[in-house]
Amino acid sequence: MIKISFPDGRVQEYESGVSAMDIAKSISEGLARNVLAAKVNGEVWDAGRPITEDATVQLLTWNDEDGKATFWHSSAHLMAEALEALYPGIKLGIGPAVEGGFYYDVDPGDRTISTEDFKKIEDKMTELARQKNTYERREVPKAEAISYFKEKGDEYKLELLEGLNDGEITFYQQGNFVDLCRGPHIPSTEKIKAIKLMKVGGAYWRGDESRKQLTRIYGVTFPKQKELTEHLELIEEAKKRDHRKLGAELELFMFSERVGQGLPMWLPKGAQLRDRLQNYLKSEQEKRGYEMVMTPHIGHKHLYETSGHWEKYGEDSFRPIKTPREGEEFLLKPMNCPHHCEIYGVRPRSYKELPLRIAEFGTVYRYEQSGELHGLSRVRGFTQDDAHIFCTPDQVKEEFLNVLDLTTTVLSKMGFDKFTAQISLRDPDNPEKYIGTDENWDNAERAIIEATSEVDLETVTALGEAAFYGPKLDFMIKDALGRSWQLGTIQVDYNLPDRFELEYIGPDNQPHRPVMIHRAPFGSMERFISILIEHTGGKFPLWLTPDQFAVLPISDRFNDYADDIKRKLALKDIRGFVDDRSEKIGRKIRDTELKRVPLMLIVGEKEAEEGTVSVRKQGEGDVGSMSLDEFVEYFESLL
Numbered sequence: 001m002i003k004i005s006f007p008d009g010r011v012q013e014y015e016s017g018v019s020a021m022d023i024a025k026s027i028s029e030g031l032a033r034n035v036l037a038a039k040v041n042g043e044v045w046d047a048g049r050p051i052t053e054d055a056t057v058q059l060l061t062w063n064d065e066d067g068k069a070t071f072w073h074s075s076a077h078l079m080a081e082a083l084e085a086l087y088p089g090i091k092l093g094i095g096p097a098v099e100g101g102f103y104y105d106v107d108p109g110d111r112t113i114s115t116e117d118f119k120k121i122e123d124k125m126t127e128l129a130r131q132k133n134t135y136e137r138r139e140v141p142k143a144e145a146i147s148y149f150k151e152k153g154d155e156y157k158l159e160l161l162e163g164l165n166d167g168e169i170t171f172y173q174q175g176n177f178v179d180l181c182r183g184p185h186i187p188s189t190e191k192i193k194a195i196k197l198m199k200v201g202g203a204y205w206r207g208d209e210s211r212k213q214l215t216r217i218y219g220v221t222f223p224k225q226k227e228l229t230e231h232l233e234l235i236e237e238a239k240k241r242d243h244r245k246l247g248a249e250l251e252l253f254m255f256s257e258r259v260g261q262g263l264p265m266w267l268p269k270g271a272q273l274r275d276r277l278q279n280y281l282k283s284e285q286e287k288r289g290y291e292m293v294m295t296p297h298i299g300h301k302h303l304y305e306t307s308g309h310w311e312k313y314g315e316d317s318f319r320p321i322k323t324p325r326e327g328e329e330f331l332l333k334p335m336n337c338p339h340h341c342e343i344y345g346v347r348p349r350s351y352k353e354l355p356l357r358i359a360e361f362g363t364v365y366r367y368e369q370s371g372e373l374h375g376l377s378r379v380r381g382f383t384q385d386d387a388h389i390f391c392t393p394d395q396v397k398e399e400f401l402n403v404l405d406l407t408t409t410v411l412s413k414m415g416f417d418k419f420t421a422q423i424s425l426r427d428p429d430n431p432e433k434y435i436g437t438d439e440n441w442d443n444a445e446r447a448i449i450e451a452t453s454e455v456d457l458e459t460v461t462a463l464g465e466a467a468f469y470g471p472k473l474d475f476m477i478k479d480a481l482g483r484s485w486q487l488g489t490i491q492v493d494y495n496l497p498d499r500f501e502l503e504y505i506g507p508d509n510q511p512h513r514p515v516m517i518h519r520a521p522f523g524s525m526e527r528f529i530s531i532l533i534e535h536t537g538g539k540f541p542l543w544l545t546p547d548q549f550a551v552l553p554i555s556d557r558f559n560d561y562a563d564d565i566k567r568k569l570a571l572k573d574i575r576g577f578v579d580d581r582s583e584k585i586g587r588k589i590r591d592t593e594l595k596r597v598p599l600m601l602i603v604g605e606k607e608a609e610e611g612t613v614s615v616r617k618q619g620e621g622d623v624g625s626m627s628l629d630e631f632v633e634y635f636e637s638l639l
Contacts, residue, residue, distance in 0.1 A: 101220030262380030427464030
């Protein structure tokens, strides 16, 4: 017998070899029908895989993220099966689950797969799903796996096999389709009831631009047709809120091919929006004892060799800068932390100076492949709201809690009230991914876990998601459409102070090593603003929006009165503009609504004579006639 522990703390004995599906059936047949997979000792398994020793088991359904991921990964295999049936000789790359569905990279040879082919692929997937084939897992010797894919003529799978060791290779089969896969998968294809292919594009094999470009087909599936319908409606709403579309309409930012892909330029209204976000965070930081610094956009290669970033990322992130002096090698700055370490080390420090909190809105540059660029959310040049706190080991928990308070305050101010925090720790099976000693890592991970346990914050733990130099706390927010995004981050780092040999003199008059806390509540200004645009649909909070009002004169005769209103409101620090175009008032109102301007002040003969304005609120209509003082009072009530 073995002991199975459940998430609620309950422990029950089962015979060795029991599966998660057996456990579900012992609880209820209804639960068993909904189980897609199981988390066994923190690892996601097939629901039918035997458990032979004591374990903690969580049954996963469609309501769990890991359950959805398993469902979508299984759907990728179903699509690959359909593609092999429709396109004999097609070669397969990889087919993972991704946020919002799945994709499969395929090499169709001299054929082309386009959106016009989606209907027949979907129909074939539906036909195969109705066969109710089980997903069967089988461990395969490496020699047998190589032999299978050689005979099949699938060089992409053979290349994947090169990086696998004998004894860790598994095949999954549903019906006549066999794929190299680590798994896990859902019990059967019959659970896949609603299918929709979304888009097709190109993707270089293994992300290498020097390799062949494969065809990447994206899809999404659901257990019920109703859920697919709701999902497609959500996508249509997301298209309306696309920050690239709204950014152009609201004149916030632009891109230029002459400047370069992935390098955004901020237009006046966008720059105003960005400045207000930065000024808000600066104000909050000043209350908490931060000091602003500025560092260059480039750094000597030796700086990043010292930090370990060059060894870790190399040419994937860094781009060299040509210099006239031979032998010098400067690089575009991809992160701010090495520069901040140098600032700390500019002179000897005493424990009495700690914690030292330095902050910078630092612009950094990272190379992203052209196909991965996406508006402001994936760029090559971006500005981080970066800060680094240097403190004693005894101060780590308090400083971490202070940063936690700052981050939650900032996110709430921006309207993101629904968020969870992901505790990102080392991958215990891949210690070579990280720098530093086990002792430093243990201390850093313990600091995060202890600090988060003291506050009312929903957390999840993710192994293997830590930065290479330390564990972190990532904030996962949900926007107005229910989509999840990773925003702010807090990292505890014992390793960079070691690499830069940073010290402070303690009360014992001896040198000690400080601890470094990295934090960025927004993450990057560009990505944060892209999410904020889509979250609000361009209808920003009144305090943040570039134009808070528009004065709309009924005819040119009232332009002077409109200009006078604008000047008087500017003295009250209320921002806006006058629409003095020779257009009918209905057109002006409609255009102002499309620009998402919160308040419209309509003025004509009656208003000019009485010294009033007729107020309309964006999306709601007429509010009434007010004197200017009454409007200011009304405006302040909306903040």
